[in-house]
Amino acid sequence: MFYFENDFKNIGEIFSVMNVDYDDLLKRALELLPEKRTVKSRFKPPVVVSFCQGNRTVIKNFKEICETLRRDENFVAKYFSKELAVPVKTEGGILILQGKFDEKSLNERLDYFIKKYVICKECKQPDTKLESEGRGVVVMVCEACGARSTMGV
Numbered sequence: 001m002f003y004f005e006n007d008f009k010n011i012g013e014i015f016s017v018m019n020v021d022y023d024d025l026l027k028r029a030l031e032l033l034p035e036k037r038t039v040k041s042r043f044k045p046p047v048v049v050s051f052c053q054g055n056r057t058v059i060k061n062f063k064e065i066c067e068t069l070r071r072d073e074n075f076v077a078k079y080f081s082k083e084l085a086v087p088v089k090t091e092g093g094i095l096i097l098q099g100k101f102d103e104k105s106l107n108e109r110l111d112y113f114i115k116k117y118v119i120c121k122e123c124k125q126p127d128t129k130l131e132s133e134g135r136g137v138v139v140m141v142c143e144a145c146g147a148r149s150t151m152g153v
């Protein structure tokens with residue numbers, strides 16, 4: 001038998017003549033589509049939650065930030081201290097900064113930190129770790145693409 005497309009009102013009719021369940025076919029076709037890669041969207045950059053107390057600023061979720069970025073708390077604390085040119089101290093998962101800073105500027109610093117110390121320069125993935133090579137030389141090693149980039153700290 002030979003059918004022309006115009007002989008049928010819709011594609012479902014064609015399949016019904018062919019004795020194929022259209023819904024079933026569609027379902028199977030969708031199952032065959034490659035799964036969406038979720039790797040790229042998995043990383044959500046952390047956002048600073050902070051408040052001022054007297055003349056000091058507290059980053060409430062400091063520990064979570066460091067855990068998300070997989071960076072040492074002391075390393076991140078040192079970065080903030082250097083960037084803002086104030087003494088800081090960690091205490092039970094929070095970071096206390098000397099001086100008043102608003103969330104916006106703290107987040108700008110954090111974004112810069114992520115760009116510089118977390119995101120791979122080659123593949124732009126956050127799956128990196130820092131390795132010390134001694135004498136202040138730190139190497140960022142990417143677990144996603146294997147790139148190594150040297151950086152001074």
Ligand SMILES: [Zn+2]
Pocket residue numbers: 120121122123124125142143144145146147
């Ligand atoms: Zn990479």
